[in-house]
Amino acid sequence: MYRVGLLTGDAGRDGSGLFANPDLIGHVYVGPYAVGQPAFALVAADAAGVAGYCLAARDTRAFAAWCESSWWPALREQYPRRSDGSPDAGLVQLIHAPPVVPDELAEAYPAHLHIDLLERARGTGTGRRLIERQLADLAAAGATACHLGAASTNTNAIAFYEHLGWRILRRDNSDCVMGIELR
Numbered sequence: 001m002y003r004v005g006l007l008t009g010d011a012g013r014d015g016s017g018l019f020a021n022p023d024l025i026g027h028v029y030v031g032p033y034a035v036g037q038p039a040f041a042l043v044a045a046d047a048a049g050v051a052g053y054c055l056a057a058r059d060t061r062a063f064a065a066w067c068e069s070s071w072w073p074a075l076r077e078q079y080p081r082r083s084d085g086s087p088d089a090g091l092v093q094l095i096h097a098p099p100v101v102p103d104e105l106a107e108a109y110p111a112h113l114h115i116d117l118l119e120r121a122r123g124t125g126t127g128r129r130l131i132e133r134q135l136a137d138l139a140a141a142g143a144t145a146c147h148l149g150a151a152s153t154n155t156n157a158i159a160f161y162e163h164l165g166w167r168i169l170r171r172d173n174s175d176c177v178m179g180i181e182l183r
Contacts, residue, residue, distance in 0.1 A: 001034060001043065001053050002026030008116040011151040015087075024079070024091040029114065030055065032071045037063060039141075042134055044117070044126045052117035054130035058141045060106050067098065101147075105169070109147035109179040111138045131164060139182040147179040 002023060009015025009025045019025060033055035034041045040056035057063035075095045082089040101112070113134055117127050138146055148166070150157045151174065158168070158176055166178040 001030045005030045011154045018087045020088050028094050032067050036066050051121035054115040054134045056113035058111050058143045060101050060112050109145040111143035111146040145181045150176045152176045
């Protein structure tokens with residue numbers, strides 16, 4: 001799963017040339033979900049191996065609290081803050097100061113997910129199946145709505161989410177936040 005995160009780590013494109021430490025992106029975007037929310041860690045595999053995943057948290061606030069107490073402390077010790085402006089430094093900054101979801105978003109769309117698929121899995125229906133399964137699992141667990149973020153430059157992903165019924169909640173030059181009701 002970490003490798004998929006790396007190979008999609010540049011707004012859906014291969015990010016392996018961006019990061020000196022290939023594990024950092026997985027530590028931030030994959031590991032906490034696989035460990036802290038395993039019931040919502042869906043993996044797609046084919047004959048070549050893991051081809052993608054859809055990771056989620058039913059309660060964004062509770063997940064952030066778990067990360068703060070159980071996931072980030074060991075990583076903060078392992079990766080001291082840096083200020084060299086590198087992509088690795090940006091990920092280390094996220095370990096030390098994870099973004100906080102605004103209250104109004106967490107209240108209206110308490111669950112969140114993200115999905116990454118390798119190129120070989122795109123266009124096969126895998127993404128749709130993963131998201132539909134994930135949303136059904138979240139709803140069964142009591143979530144009423146879900147949000148996700150995408151790079152504003154990732155127009156293919158945004159169009160895909162809109163096709164599945166997600167709507168844009170906020171968009172600026174760098175980020176697009178989308179939401180969907182589950183009931």
